[in-house]
Structures are given as structure tokens and as C-alpha cells.
Amino acid sequence: MKEEELYRYSDTVNELLARYGVKFGIYKNGIFKEQLFPFDMIPRKIGKDEFNYLEKGLKQRVMALNEFIKDIYGDKKIIRDKVVPEEFVYMGSGYLAQCEGVTPPNGIYTHISGIDLVQAKDGEWYILEDNLRIPSGASYPMIARDICRRSSPATFKNNSICDNRNYAKLLRKTMDYVNAGGHTVILSPGRYNAAYFEHSYLAEQTGAHLVTGNEIVVENDNLYFIDYSGRKERVGAVYRRISDEYLDPMNFNPESVIGIPHIYDIYRKGNVALINAPGNGVADDKGIYYFVPKMIKYYLDEEPILNNAPTYLPFYEKDMEYVLEHFDDLVLKDVAEAGGYGVVFGNSMTKDEKEKFIGMLKAEPRRFIAQEVIDFLDIDICDEGKVVPRKADLRAFVLMADEPMVWRSGLTRFSRNPDSFIVNSSQGGGFKDTWVLEE
Amino acid sequence: MAILSIEHSDRLFWLGRYCERVYTTIKEFAIRFDSMIELKDEDYNEYCIEQDIPNIYTSKEDFIKRYCFDETDTNSIFSNLIRAYDNAVVLREEIGSETLAYVQLAVYAMNKAKTSEAPLVYLQKVVDNIVAFWGMADDDIDSECVRSMLKLGKRVERIDLYARMKMEKAELQREMKRLSKRINRTGIRYSTMKLAHLNYIMEMDEIPTDLVVEEIESLFDVRVNEDVVGL
Numbered sequence: 224m225k226e227e228e229l230y231r232y233s234d235t236v237n238e239l240l241a242r243y244g245v246k247f248g249i250y251k252n253g254i255f256k257e258q259l260f261p262f263d264m265i266p267r268k269i270g271k272d273e274f275n276y277l278e279k280g281l282k283q284r285v286m287a288l289n290e291f292i293k294d295i296y297g298d299k300k301i302i303r304d305k306v307v308p309e310e311f312v313y314m315g316s317g318y319l320a321q322c323e324g325v326t327p328p329n330g331i332y333t334h335i336s337g338i339d340l341v342q343a344k345d346g347e348w349y350i351l352e353d354n355l356r357i358p359s360g361a362s363y364p365m366i367a368r369d370i371c372r373r374s375s376p377a378t379f380k381n382n383s384i385c386d387n388r389n390y391a392k393l394l395r396k397t398m399d400y401v402n403a404g405g406h407t408v409i410l411s412p413g414r415y416n417a418a419y420f421e422h423s424y425l426a427e428q429t430g431a432h433l434v435t436g437n438e439i440v441v442e443n444d445n446l447y448f449i450d451y452s453g454r455k456e457r458v459g460a461v462y463r464r465i466s467d468e469y470l471d472p473m474n475f476n477p478e479s480v481i482g483i484p485h486i487y488d489i490y491r492k493g494n495v496a497l498i499n500a501p502g503n504g505v506a507d508d509k510g511i512y513y514f515v516p517k518m519i520k521y522y523l524d525e526e527p528i529l530n531n532a533p534t535y536l537p538f539y540e541k542d543m544e545y546v547l548e549h550f551d552d553l554v555l556k557d558v559a560e561a562g563g564y565g566v567v568f569g570n571s572m573t574k575d576e577k578e579k580f581i582g583m584l585k586a587e588p589r590r591f592i593a594q595e596v597i598d599f600l601d602i603d604i605c606d607e608g609k610v611v612p613r614k615a616d617l618r619a620f621v622l623m624a625d626e627p628m629v630w631r632s633g634l635t636r637f638s639r640n641p642d643s644f645i646v647n648s649s650q651g652g653g654f655k656d657t658w659v660l661e662e
Numbered sequence: 663m664a665i666l667s668i669e670h671s672d673r674l675f676w677l678g679r680y681c682e683r684v685y686t687t688i689k690e691f692a693i694r695f696d697s698m699i700e701l702k703d704e705d706y707n708e709y710c711i712e713q714d715i716p717n718i719y720t721s722k723e724d725f726i727k728r729y730c731f732d733e734t735d736t737n738s739i740f741s742n743l744i745r746a747y748d749n750a751v752v753l754r755e756e757i758g759s760e761t762l763a764y765v766q767l768a769v770y771a772m773n774k775a776k777t778s779e780a781p782l783v784y785l786q787k788v789v790d791n792i793v794a795f796w797g798m799a800d801d802d803i804d805s806e807c808v809r810s811m812l813k814l815g816k817r818v819e820r821i822d823l824y825a826r827m828k829m830e831k832a833e834l835q836r837e838m839k840r841l842s843k844r845i846n847r848t849g850i851r852y853s854t855m856k857l858a859h860l861n862y863i864m865e866m867d868e869i870p871t872d873l874v875v876e877e878i879e880s881l882f883d884v885r886v887n888e889d890v891v892g893l
Contacts, residue, residue, distance in 0.1 A: 241770065242763045244751065406665065414752050423754035433755045438667040451671035452849055 261653035280528030317504020387632030391428035405457030678815020680746035
């Protein structure tokens with residue numbers, strides 16, 4: 224029996240996804256709406272050997288990125304040795320001066336990394352971007368797999384597929400490894416965050432407590448959860464799903480009302496672990512991406528296993544010349560944007576738009592990167608009963624405890640628009656399960 | 663050991679209250695709906711008075727449509743269900759996905775009822791899901807404190823509604839007994855004076871239901887130096 228058996232249960236699966244509220248939030252014209260995340264039954268399949276190769280490359284990459292962050296907020300050897308220009312480090316919005324000299328528990332910064340990859344038509348995998356701040360998305364294939372197994376057990380009996388339902392265990396191990404003593408909590412901005420389903424689902428699955436900023440407090444150099452009877456329970460690890468700037472109004476954005484005053488002070492003293500570490504944005508900036516292969520060589524003395532998409536930095540004169548010459552063949556990305564925003568294809572601009580864009584590029588070359596447009600391998604999706612090809616990427620998750628662990632699955636996102644390369648859920652994309660085969 | 667914040671304990675309590683409100687008001691509405699099928703008069707006015715809700719409706723049809731399904735009418739059954747959902751969705755960790763799913767399913771059933779020509783059929787599904795919610799909560803939630811907090815909301819709401827609807831004395835007394843048993847399992851602070859007073863008035867020949875509503879609504883208003891129970 225092939226995986227086609229599963230397609231017959233599409234309605235059942237979608238009904239169950241709705242039952243469990245597998246949604247994401249979106250703001251349209253300032254109004255919050257919850258939408259079901261469109262799920263496609265056709266799984267992406269990755270062979271055992273192919274995934275082993277990806278796993279090796281992902282571990283290597285995340286270890287190098289972790290070393291880079293440690294170095295930047297510590298000795299800065301990579302800057303002194305002129306491997307990475309300091310402009311790219313200090314001018315990026317992800318660099319936080321407050322993190323200078325701070326070492327997190329067990330030296331781990333990149334507890335949970337979401338690495339986005341695409342596969343080209345020739346089968347080669349390319350890294351598109353590294354997400355080291357608050358990568359989201361693991362909960363969707365977790366619950367989808369659970370529901371698919373319930374809907375069609377025969378499919379999973381007759382196909383040798385790695386069980387991906389261990390993500391919660393990997394995450395719990397990651398959190399426990401750095402816990403400074405006490406409870407583990409998941410800190411959410413609240414119900415109206417786009418990824419709230421994920422926050423609550425991961426809390427349930429890991430046994431961590433889901434909290435918002437007004438449920439935990441810093442007192443006497445420790446973090447406490449205050450229960451309804453007034454009892455205080457120490458918290459040793461915070462998997463925070465709020466961004467650095469809002470984490471602590473006393474140390475970052477003073478206007479934040481969702482953070483915890485002084486949490487960063489006690490983190491600095493080693494009394495609580497923050498997952499992921501503040502300041503990681505310095506390493507997942509789109510400009511820094513260009514330098515990751517160089518980091519791998521520099522810190523690990525190894526050749527990179529996984530390739531970046533061919534990238535140019537207009538910051539360098541030679542690259543600027545290339546970008547202007549091949550403008551129509553490239554995709555240009557604003558390094559400050561995320562979620563598929565700030566991405567433009569050279570050949571899609573009008574003459575006026577192009578002129579305006581080139582003006583911006585010349586005025587702020589550090590703000591943009593340019594990449595060759597990779598001819599993505601299309602993967603099949605089922606659209607209103609018909610199987611059609613669509614662009615898709617893969618977000619692989621790497622978790623770091625005593626060693627890096629790659630989740631043998633991932634979030635495959637696809638574009639529902641046949642003419643689009645943008646797969647983000649916020650822009651109408653859907654998701655599918657990722658099967659890593661055991662054979 | 664389960665730990666529960668003030669915010670989540672409050673949400674559990676209100677989840678219990680709103681689920682009960684939806685359940686009981688649908689049951690009452692179903693009786694009214696049936697009696698209104700043939701009638702042309704404003705039979706619903708009496709219901710509005712009993713429920714202590716303003717009669718803003720222009721006709722029998724308007725009452726059926728808006729009282730049941732208008733999400734913007736804060737007194738409607740649907741808006742109460744939305745409030746139950748709003749509380750449930752932030753309690754996944756405490757009540758679990760399986761229990762939460764029944765509130766979600768009740769919302770889907772309510773949406774179907776809204777567009778149906780025979781709304782009672784789908785409203786019955788809303789009721790079924792609320793009943794399943796309570797069953798799953800009993801079966802699936804490990805923490806007695808969490809279960810008790812939910813049920814405390816249910817008991818408080820039921821007494822409140824039954825008193826407003828001037829239900830039989832025996833019904834009110836039964837609910838009062840259930841509340842008295844439940845309340846100390848939560849560890850929540852409440853006024854022992856008011857609880858004792860409620861027990862006292864439930865034994866009167868004719869229960870002063872307005873007073874019951876007043877006392878039950880202020881059971882958790884604890885004054886300084888008052889004798890209270892709770893952690």
C-alpha cells in the first residue's frame with residue numbers, strides 16, 4: 224500500500240485539525256482573526272540517506288552559529304581576524320549591546336533553530352535562512368502526524384516512516400538541560416499572538432507551564448511563578464516566545480508591557496535560562512547569512528556540508544556591480560524584514576520601481592542582499608481534487624542540549640499560488656507533513 | 663505538582679460559568695422556541711424578564727435570531743459561547759486538547775445552527791458538546807484543583823440562573839448542596855458569611871430568589887477582617 228491510501232482520508236484529517244483548533248492568528252486591517260492552517264495530505268518524503276546528509280549539515284551549521292554568537296558577545300576573534308566585517312555585526316538590528324560579556328547556562332544560545340531549506344530541481348539542497356530567535360512551526364506537523372496516523376493507520380503500517388512525535392521530548396530535554404533550578408515555563412505574549420496555538424500545544428505536550436508576563440515576577444534575584452493562593456514557585460527556565468526587545472522593559476524596550484522587569488538581570492547572573500538566548504538575532508540577520516560558510520570553516524575547521532543559495536552583498540563593490548548587471552535575474556531581500564515580506568524579484572519590477580529600488584540599494588547597500596533565483600523543485604499538492612505542482616520549502620528544527628539534535632521531520636510549507644515562491648502562512652501558504660523514511 | 667496562576671484560576675471559573683450558561687439557556691430557549699412555533703404574540707418578553715436581559719427585540723423572529731446567534735449582542739447565547747471559548751483556548755495546558763476540543767466543536771455547531779432552518783437540531787449538538795466537555799473534563803483532567811475550579815463556576819452559574827428563572831425550591835437546594843461541597847476543594851477565597859446566609863435562605867418556605875442572585879454574585883467579595891476560607 225502506498226501513501227495514496229492516506230489521501231482518501233483528507234476530509235477526516237481536516238475535520239480533526241479543525242476539532243483541535245490547529246490555527247494561526249493573523250491581523251487584517253487591525254483586526255485579529257484565527258484561521259485554520261491549510262493542510263495538504265500529500266506528504267513530502269525524504270529518504271533515509273538524504274536526511275542523514277541534511278542532519279549532518281544542519282548540526283554543523285548550528286554548532287558554528289552558536290560559536291559565532293558566543294564569540295561576538297565575547298572575544299570577537301572572527302571580527303579581529305577580518306572574517307566577518309564589523310559593520311555587518313554592529314549595524315544589524317539583531318545585535319544587542321546588552322548581551323556583551325553574558326554567557327548563558329551551558330554556553331548554549333541556539334537552543335531551538337529553525338533552518339529553512341529548499342531543494343533545487345537538480346536535487347541539491349540549499350539553506351535559505353537561519354531562524355535563531357523564535358522559530359515557530361513544529362507543532363503543526365506534530366499534530367498533523369498524530370491525526371493522520373489515527374485516520375489511516377494502514378498507511379503508517381505499510382510505509383516505514385520515522386515517528387516525528389518525539390519533538391516534545393527533544394524540547395523538554397533541551398529545556399531541562401539548561402534549567403537553572405525550578406519550573407519550566409513557556410512565556411507567550413498571549414492569545415492574540417499569531418502562533419498562540421503552538422505556544423499552548425507545546426506547553427501541553429512538554430508539561431511546561433504556559434504563562435504571560437503578568438504571571439511571573441523577579442524577586443530577590445530569582446524568577447517566581449505566583450499561584451492563585453499567593454504561593455511562590457521558582458522558575459528555572461523560560462522558553463520565551465516574545466522577542467528580545469519586549470522581554471524586559473528595564474533592559475530593552477521600556478515601553479514593553481508584555482515583558483518581565485529585571486528578568487535579564489537575573490539571566491545575566493545565571494539564575495534563569497532564557498530559551499533562545501537574547502541577542503541571537505546577530506547571527507540570523509540576512510546579511511550575516513552570507514558569512515555562515517566562512518564561520519563553519521573558521522570555528523570548526525570543516526568544509527560546509529550544506530550550501531547557501533548563491534548570495535551577493537551589494538555592500539561589497541564587486542557584488543554591487545554584479546547585482547546591477549544581473550538585476551533581473553536576482554531576488555532582493557531587505558535584511559530587516561521577515562515572514563516573506565521585503566522580498567522582491569528583479570524581473571517583476573516596472574522601470575520606475577527598478578530605478579527607485581536601485582537608488583535605495585546604492586544609498587543603503589548594507590540593507591539588502593541579492594540571491595540567484597533557485598529553480599525550486601516543485602512538489603505536489605492536492606488542490607480541489609487535482610494534484611498540482613507548487614513551490615515549497617522545508618523548515619528543519621535543530622535542538623541543542625548536550626549535543627545538537629535534528630528532529631527527523633520538519634515543517635514543509637508550500638505556496639498555494641502557482642506563480643508565487645512565497646510559502647509563509649501569513650501570506651496564504653499551507654503546510655504538509657514531512658516524512659523521513661526509515662529505508 | 664500543578665501550579666495555577668490567579669489569571670488561569672479566574673479563567674477556569676469563568677469557563678465553567680459560561681459553559682453552564684450556554685447549556686441552561688439553550689435548554690430553556692428550546693422550550694420557548696417550541697411554544698412559539700404556533701404563537702404570534704410576544705411570548706419571549708417573559709423570558710427576557712426572567713433572564714434579566716433587556717428586551718431589545720422587535721419580533722418573535724428577531725428574538726430567535728438575535729438572542730441565539732448575534733455575536734455582537736452580549737446577552738446572546740452565541741456571545742456567551744464565544745466567551746467560553748475565549749477562556750478555554752488559553753487553558754489548553756490545564757484542561758488538555760481533548761477537553762478543549764468540545765468547546766471548539768460547540769462553536770462549530772453554533773455556527774451551523776445560525777444558518778439552519780431548524781436551529782434546535784444544531785443547538786442540540788451544542789448541548790451535546792457541552793455535556794461531552796464536562797465528561798471529558800472529569801475523565802481527563804488530573805488536577806483536582808483545576809476540575810474543582812471549573813465546577814465551582816458551573817455551580818455558581820447554575821444557582822444564579824435557577825434563581826433568576828425561579829426554579830423549584832428542590833432544584834435550588836440540590837444545587838446549593840453541590841456548591842457547598844465543591845467550594846472548599848478549590849482553595850479559593852470566599853465569604854463564609856455569605857455562604858452560610860445562602861444556605862439559610864435556601865431553607866425558607868419561599869426562597870427569595872432576588873436575594874439568592876445578590877448573594878451568589880457577591881460570594882467572592884471578601885471584606886478586610888471578614889471570616890474567609892481559602893489558602
